Amino acid sequence: MKLTKPRRDILKIYERIEYPLNAEEIYNLLNNEYDLSTIYRNLNFFEKENILKSIVFSDKITYYYKPQGHFHFIYCIRCKRFERLDLCFEKQFKDYIEKNIQFKITDHILYFEGICSECQKEGEFNV
Template sequence: MRNTKARREILEIMEKHDFPLSAEQIYQMLDKDYDKSTIYRNLKYFEVEGELNSIVFSDKITYFYKSGGHFHFIYCVKCKKFERFDLCYAESMSKYIRESLGYKVLSHTLYFEGICKTCQKSI
């Protein structure tokens, strides 16, 4: 498939953000230059091509993030904010998975759901 303007702009947005984004958020960032079906179609294309991964939280919305490496997120179920954190036990977990289960770990994503400090104040 062609490298269209929409694809370039979607990838630029994804490169600028180190946390997951929904199609709706990307649509808003593109100033509505494209219809939502174009956004969804291109996000799915990037996912099939391995450039993006997707994750679905309890809100049933699909969020997309850059492929490669490993990612750790906390997601506020009230305000829908993401925060990325770098604390990682991947090496010890990977060793366990490799030695005990016989898998070769290629990547991982770890996420938690919770309520952020700001939203806790309003409860």
Template sequence: MTKWRKAIWDILKNSKKPLCAEEIYKINGFKPNLSTIYRALNYLEKKNIISSVSFENSTKYFFPKERHIHFLYCIKCGNIEVFNECTAKEIKMKIEKQFDYQILDHVFYFKGICKKCREEE
């Protein structure tokens, strides 16, 4: 891995939340340009090292593939929370049978309004 790929991988590993390219770019002391970050993220995703999720807009948020996580997305402030509980296994077998389909992965998130935004209303 090149220096920046390795550095970005370390940042994502150490972050509890998924991060987009701009957020990685804004990390103090981290100084590749934005297109280098995009290229590194694309590379890591293609190599199946990281995964991404996007919500209301096309911004992709990246996280280590090895981490099976789901998301809470606040439609007001865009804040992302992460949780691990997964109920997909129960549905998976039923759907695979019903559609004669081999399911490989899933992305799951709830949309809503976070506590902070509700308090500000």
């Protein structure tokens, strides 16, 4: 893998941030040093190389994160903040699916969307 400067800079961000980031956030974190299309192109590259994984929530924004360890996310649809959830429910699902649907599971993605405690304080959290 060729590590160009933008690639190195993007990976550096992921050394200190473990929650998912979208292209625009990376763009800002790099002080607009590269244009957005460069950021997108390199994020796609990292995804193809399995260095980053992406996740899309109901607001259609793609977020990229480093798949280190096994964890899930809770995502606030108001302030777009993530929290990591070190809980997994795989076994029950896996047993059920493999037994009843004869489907071999190799991976899963699970996240919850909702309103975080900070946003709940602001009230009117109907979406």
